[in-house]
Amino acid sequence: MNLIAKPSKENIKTYVPIGFSLVSLSILDVFANAFFNLNLMAFLPSQLSYLLPLILGFIGFYLIRIEFSGVRSLDILNKNINSNNFNAVLTLFTIFIIIKSIPPMLDWFILEANFVGNSKDDCTGDGACWVFIKVWFNRFMYGLYPNAEQWRINTAFLILFTVVGVSFFVAERLKKYFILFLVFVFPFLGIKLISGGSFGLEYVESAAWGGLSLTFIISAFAILFCFPIGVILALGRRSSLPAIKYISIGFIELWRGVPLITVLFMSAVMFPMFLPDGTFIDKLIRVLIAITLFEAAYMAEVVRGGLQALPKGQYEAAKSLGMGYWRMNALIILPQALKLVIPGIANTLLALVKDTPLIFVVGLMELAGMIGLAKTNPKWLGMAMEGYVFAGLVFWIICYAMSRYSQNLEKKLSTER
Amino acid sequence: MGKIIELKKVNKWFDKFQVLKDIDLDVAPQEKIVICGPSGSGKSTLIRCINRLEEHQEGNIIVDGTELAENTKNIEKIRAEVGMVFQQFNLFPHLSILDNCTLAPIWVKKLPKKEAEELAMKNLTRVQIDDQALKFPGQLSGGQQQRAAIARALCMEPKIMLFDEPTSALDPEMIKEVLDVMVDLAKGGMTMIVVTHEMGFAKEVADCMIFMDEGKIVEKAKTKEFFENPKSDRTKLFLSQIL
Numbered sequence: 001m002n003l004i005a006k007p008s009k010e011n012i013k014t015y016v017p018i019g020f021s022l023v024s025l026s027i028l029d030v031f032a033n034a035f036f037n038l039n040l041m042a043f044l045p046s047q048l049s050y051l052l053p054l055i056l057g058f059i060g061f062y063l064i065r066i067e068f069s070g071v072r073s074l075d076i077l078n079k080n081i082n083s084n085n086f087n088a089v090l091t092l093f094t095i096f097i098i099i100k101s102i103p104p105m106l107d108w109f110i111l112e113a114n115f116v117g118n119s120k121d122d123c124t125g126d127g128a129c130w131v132f133i134k135v136w137f138n139r140f141m142y143g144l145y146p147n148a149e150q151w152r153i154n155t156a157f158l159i160l161f162t163v164v165g166v167s168f169f170v171a172e173r174l175k176k177y178f179i180l181f182l183v184f185v186f187p188f189l190g191i192k193l194i195s196g197g198s199f200g201l202e203y204v205e206s207a208a209w210g211g212l213s214l215t216f217i218i219s220a221f222a223i224l225f226c227f228p229i230g231v232i233l234a235l236g237r238r239s240s241l242p243a244i245k246y247i248s249i250g251f252i253e254l255w256r257g258v259p260l261i262t263v264l265f266m267s268a269v270m271f272p273m274f275l276p277d278g279t280f281i282d283k284l285i286r287v288l289i290a291i292t293l294f295e296a297a298y299m300a301e302v303v304r305g306g307l308q309a310l311p312k313g314q315y316e317a318a319k320s321l322g323m324g325y326w327r328m329n330a331l332i333i334l335p336q337a338l339k340l341v342i343p344g345i346a347n348t349l350l351a352l353v354k355d356t357p358l359i360f361v362v363g364l365m366e367l368a369g370m371i372g373l374a375k376t377n378p379k380w381l382g383m384a385m386e387g388y389v390f391a392g393l394v395f396w397i398i399c400y401a402m403s404r405y406s407q408n409l410e411k412k413l414s415t416e417r
Numbered sequence: 418m419g420k421i422i423e424l425k426k427v428n429k430w431f432d433k434f435q436v437l438k439d440i441d442l443d444v445a446p447q448e449k450i451v452i453c454g455p456s457g458s459g460k461s462t463l464i465r466c467i468n469r470l471e472e473h474q475e476g477n478i479i480v481d482g483t484e485l486a487e488n489t490k491n492i493e494k495i496r497a498e499v500g501m502v503f504q505q506f507n508l509f510p511h512l513s514i515l516d517n518c519t520l521a522p523i524w525v526k527k528l529p530k531k532e533a534e535e536l537a538m539k540n541l542t543r544v545q546i547d548d549q550a551l552k553f554p555g556q557l558s559g560g561q562q563q564r565a566a567i568a569r570a571l572c573m574e575p576k577i578m579l580f581d582e583p584t585s586a587l588d589p590e591m592i593k594e595v596l597d598v599m600v601d602l603a604k605g606g607m608t609m610i611v612v613t614h615e616m617g618f619a620k621e622v623a624d625c626m627i628f629m630d631e632g633k634i635v636e637k638a639k640t641k642e643f644f645e646n647p648k649s650d651r652t653k654l655f656l657s658q659i660l
Binding site (some may be wrong): 311313314316317318319320321322323324327331332335336339413415 | 468470493494496497498499500501503505507508509510511520521524525526553555566569570573
């Protein structure tokens with residue numbers, strides 16, 4: 001490169017426009033190729049026409065790489081995506097891959113996809129067959145729950161979302177009543193509404209529950225119960241009383257050491273054998289207990305991490321003010337420890353939500369389970385892709401929302417400024 | 418004069434290492450005692466035994482007529498009567514200064530919230546940080562934090578205050594503001610046991626000085642006597658280095 005002067009502030013006026021033109025040209029070439037199937041460089045030999053965008057872009061990036069150019073946006077660009085030759089190549093590759101992958105994705109998801117119709121035969125395009133999702137949507141949401149009774153699930157979730165929504169806007173002193181309602185009253189009210197059997201509501205057995213509503217029910221109950229149990233186990237593991245300590249350790253290590261799928265099998269298949277004849281515990285409840293205890297063991301270790309991070313002085317200060325064990329933990333230790341481990345708690349709860357599809361092993365069908373069932377329907381064979389993309393999207397939305405919520409909570413509770 | 422704190426032949430070990438050896442100590446109500454000595458001499462351990470943050474293995478510790486032993490209820494009652502100020506402040510970082518002060522009165526002494534807040538503001542005014550009441554500990558300077566910690570202890574209306582090197586973690590220019598508060602407290606008639614190396618403070622407020630070394634009380638004397646005419650050579654050596 002001795003033929004031309006090194007890019008610097010002196011030649012910025014000529015180099016930067018040329019550089020940008022070259023980079024633009026290279027991107028334009030890939031763009032035209034990807035979107036319109038045109039080869040702008042067709043006049044060149046074939047190997048060269050493949051490499052040309054890369055070469056042009058590379059030279060272009062070289063020309064605009066001017067240190068301390070004095071132009072703010074150029075400096076930011078250079079620093080972030082064009083700091084040396086290697087990074088320039090990586091940048092180009094990334095841009096090319098993104099451009100190249102947009103048209104096929106767009107085709108599959110929207111342009112060539114099929115939205116209208118009622119059966120697989122209506123899917124004539126090359127893209128996704130969203131008709132599958134549309135036809136099965138009701139099942140994906142409610143499982144095998146009778147259509148005429150689905151208003152009960154809707155009502156339960158409507159109440160939930162309304163209460164949660166309203167609670168964000170009410171005065172601070174009223175919030176605790178909303179939380180008490182959500183934690184202690186609503187879960188049992190909601191379950192009664194959905195299962196029925198009294199108040200003139202038809203009984204719907206839990207085997208018929210399913211779809212996304214079951215995902216929510218299982219996740220919500222497991223989160224609700226695994227959290228306090230996890231906290232108790234974490235405190236127990238640090239207890240000075242040997243009996244409590246070793247029971248906690250034993251419990252945690254037992255449940256952490258077994259795969260969830262095994263636990264679910266045991267709860268569904270083996271556990272009933274130990275029950276006295278005639279007693280019967282609903283399968284859903286057994287599964288719920290299994291998931292709750294399994295996740296509680298993980299939660300306990302997360303919380304314990306927070307407990308260990310607190311300085312000894314906090315315990316001593318609380319004690320020196322005359323607080324006993326429970327007051328000390330409830331008022332001083334846990335508020336700080338839990339705040340510290342919000343990311344870990346969010347991690348565990350996200351994992352819990354994403355573990356719910358495993359309940360298929362005991363015959364319960366939540367969202368992913370229902371999709372698995374639907375794609376084996378003889379009339380709808382070959383729809384796995386659409387189904388699982390849909391499931392992935394729904395799970396991603398749920399988990400991303402939870403993740404955002406945990407980040408907001410972290411910010412809100414932060415007292416360090 | 419009665420005794421509010423009584424230590425009889427107190428021995429304590431950390432594993433095999435003996436940190437306190439045959440400690441005998443009587444403290445009268447309203448008496449101010451300053452404990453000094455080289456690091457590792459057991460002075461912090463001694464005052465931490467008085468509210469049972471550390472357990473002693475032998476001997477008796479009687480605080481305000483109650484013997485400290487295994488019985489938990491007693492210990493919490495004693496701790497509520499004995500205020501403690503730590504070297505590292507140990508304020509609760511998740512609570513505002515006001516909440517730091519009202520938490521224990523509300524939950525331990527069952528004071529109504531309003532009364533607790535009035536009491537807290539009274540004590541925060543006394544240590545001159547009432548204007549910081551709604552801030553969090555992390556927003557205050559070291560001296561302000563230590564004064565807040567003193568106010569927090571005072572809010573339990575203790576009969577005895579223990580100070581464990583209250584100025585050792587402070588910048589030199591903040592030491593005075595904390596010592597001023599402690600002098601004020603001493604003049605108000607509080608029973609105080611203070612572990613400190615601030616000899617100026619000791620001369621001003623202490624009724625009685627204790628010098629400790631290697632887990633033993635080497636010398637206990639009236640303040641004037643202690644500084645002007647120390648008896649043991651170890652005390653003389655220590656004073657010559659520190660003064």
